[in-house]
Amino acid sequence: MAEALEIRDLCVAVAGKEILRKFSLTIRPGEVHALMGPNGSGKSTLAYTLMGHPGYKVTCGEVWYKGQNILNLPPDERSQMGIFLAFQYPVSIPGVSVANFLRTALNARRRARGEGDGNGQTSKPKSISIPEFRKLMREKMKLLQIDESFAGRYVNEGFSGGEKKRVEILQMAMLQPEMAILDETDSGLDIDALRQVSEGINRLMGPHMGVLLITHYQRLLDYIKPHFVHVLLSGRVVESGGPDFAKELEVRGYDWIRAKYGEPLKDEE
Numbered sequence: 001m002a003e004a005l006e007i008r009d010l011c012v013a014v015a016g017k018e019i020l021r022k023f024s025l026t027i028r029p030g031e032v033h034a035l036m037g038p039n040g041s042g043k044s045t046l047a048y049t050l051m052g053h054p055g056y057k058v059t060c061g062e063v064w065y066k067g068q069n070i071l072n073l074p075p076d077e078r079s080q081m082g083i084f085l086a087f088q089y090p091v092s093i094p095g096v097s098v099a100n101f102l103r104t105a106l107n108a109r110r111r112a113r114g115e116g117d118g119n120g121q122t123s124k125p126k127s128i129s130i131p132e133f134r135k136l137m138r139e140k141m142k143l144l145q146i147d148e149s150f151a152g153r154y155v156n157e158g159f160s161g162g163e164k165k166r167v168e169i170l171q172m173a174m175l176q177p178e179m180a181i182l183d184e185t186d187s188g189l190d191i192d193a194l195r196q197v198s199e200g201i202n203r204l205m206g207p208h209m210g211v212l213l214i215t216h217y218q219r220l221l222d223y224i225k226p227h228f229v230h231v232l233l234s235g236r237v238v239e240s241g242g243p244d245f246a247k248e249l250e251v252r253g254y255d256w257i258r259a260k261y262g263e264p265l266k267d268e269e
């Protein structure tokens with residue numbers, strides 16, 4: 001059943017430094033939330049913490065999803081619950097083709113959920129058959145306008161920034177998450193790649209999926225319309241607004257928010 005992701009008073013320390021301080025946010029199915037904020041404000045820290053990266057130490061708070069505090073669960077179980085993270089910096093996996101990578105991910109999901117075993121009586125869930133997998137992958141590649149030759153290439157090896165992001169979106173299409181966290185999906189993309197990636201994301205969104213769209217820049221939000229826009233500063237959400245708030249941020253930058261909340265001004269933006 002589709003349910004909300006509830007982040008309550010989350011505190012996270014990285015390398016002994018407190019980054020998130022009582023961060024709270026609730027994302028309901030069908031809602032798109034944009035999380036913006038200056039570089040170094042802790043956006044990726046939030047994304048990694050939600051997926052259970054061991055380097056990010058939770059010192060207070062809870063994250064509830066489908067009746068559980070997911071902070072107690074290992075990353076694979078969070079993924080099996082339907083949470084998906086597209087990384088800011090996708091890694092290469094030399095020697096593993098995109099098709100194999102996707103099939104492995106899909107089978108892990110089926111095993112964890114006990115799917116694919118027909119009547120539910122047999123003890124072992126079946127892996128997805130190759131023809132069935134190929135059909136599904138072709139269908140998703142078509143939907144996202146990704147060339148079929150990608151299937152045989154090694155994951156992210158020699159991929160352009162835009163290609164890496166599109167393969168992440170393909171992975172999302174195959175896994176059909178209910179809660180998608182997209183960390184700076186726009187970073188490093190030229191305007192055409194940005195449009196293609198955004199169109200792909202838009203095609204996957206629906207009433208059953210919650211989306212946390214992490215972005216430093218407003219331009220992604222020209223293509224993907226958020227319902228809510230939040231600003232992260234000093235480890236918590238300090239300002240929130242509707243879709244137009246992103247435009248205001250683009251014009252005014254973040255310094256007025258820093259001034260309002262007593263943060264030292266920086267000239268990085």
Ligand code: ADP
Binds near residue numbers: 014019038040042
């Ligand atoms: P954002 O994504 O908003 O740019 P990050 O979450 O990446 O911000 O970083 C927040 C802060 O945490 C920064 O000061 C950064 O230097 C620090 N930080 C993040 N990851 C690590 C790490 N692995 N080791 C040390 N410091 C880190």
Ligand code: MG
Binds near residue numbers: 044088183184
């Ligand atoms: Mg980041």
